[in-house]
Amino acid sequence: EVQLVESGGGLVRPGGSLRLSCAASGFTLSSFWMHWVRQAPGKGLDWVSRINSDGTTTSSADSVKGRFTLSRDNAKNTLYLQMNSLRAEDTAVYYCARGGAITGALPYYWGQGTLVTVSS
Amino acid sequence: EIVLTQSPGTLSLSPGERATLSCRASQSVTSSYLAWYQQKPGQAPRLLIYGASSRATGMPDRFSGSGSGTDFTLTISRLEPEDFAVYYCQQYGSSPYTFGQGTKLEIK
Numbered sequence: 001e002v003q004l005v006e007s008g009g010g011l012v013r014p015g016g017s018l019r020l021s022c023a024a025s026g027f028t029l030s031s032f033w034m035h036w037v038r039q040a041p042g043k044g045l046d047w048v049s050r051i052n053s054d055g056t057t058t059s060s061a062d063s064v065k066g067r068f069t070l071s072r073d074n075a076k077n078t079l080y081l082q083m084n085s086l087r088a089e090d091t092a093v094y095y096c097a098r099g100g101a102i103t104g105a106l107p108y109y110w111g112q113g114t115l116v117t118v119s120s
Numbered sequence: 121e122i123v124l125t126q127s128p129g130t131l132s133l134s135p136g137e138r139a140t141l142s143c144r145a146s147q148s149v150t151s152s153y154l155a156w157y158q159q160k161p162g163q164a165p166r167l168l169i170y171g172a173s174s175r176a177t178g179m180p181d182r183f184s185g186s187g188s189g190t191d192f193t194l195t196i197s198r199l200e201p202e203d204f205a206v207y208y209c210q211q212y213g214s215s216p217y218t219f220g221q222g223t224k225l226e227i228k
Contacts, residue, residue: 035217037165045157045165045208045219059215062121095164105212106155108176110164 002026004096004111011117016086020114022079022096030054030074033104036081038092039113046092049081052104064090086118122147122211124220132228139196141223143209148189150213156185156194159222160205168207169194201227 097107152172169185
């Protein structure tokens with residue numbers, strides 16, 4: 001069974017940093033693209049970033065470019081999202097998602113999310 | 121960036137009725153890479169449909185998707201009580217992989 005468990009969320013001040021982790025099990029992480037998607041309180045879904053299977057390429061939304069960095073450690077079955085220069089508008093539940101078996105760009109399986117709150 | 125517009129914003133129907141949800145793209149979606157997700161309160165989204173019309177693993181056949189180019193539809197043939205939720209479309213053909221704003225399906 002595919003399982004994705006996010007951690008690392010919490011309260012951080014504007015301008016601060018936070019690193020989210022996503023522990024994967026039930027599949028071989030190195031074979032799949034991975035994504036982060038966020039959802040501000042009471043709002044819709046907002047795609048953040050994706051990384052290919054071997055970690056050589058990433059793609060991100062303009063709103064986080066230059067501030068968020070996506071990486072992966074396939075040996076540890078873990079995905080990371082390093083978030084710097086955080087703003088109030090980054091407050092959201094952050095979900096990690098595994099890409100599809102055929103089309104990696106499709107977020108197929110999702111974790112339960114971790115809440116990030118940016119506030120002074 | 122492809123902008124997805126979903127309609128209606130809220131749909132009020134009764135169990136047993138048919139639901140039709142729309143998703144319109146600002147430009148053609150590459151290879152019909154259009155997905156639909158269901159989200160219930162306090163839960164993560166769940167993939168329903170991908171490739172515009174293929175059902176994800178374990179999804180009931182009362183859910184169906186159709187469309188191509190810029191116009192896509194999610195149809196729920198006969199609503200069950202557990203189908204009342206928020207539905208999102210997403211295009212994953214070109215980065216950034218944008219979502220629509222959602223349609224809330226509520227019990228009438």
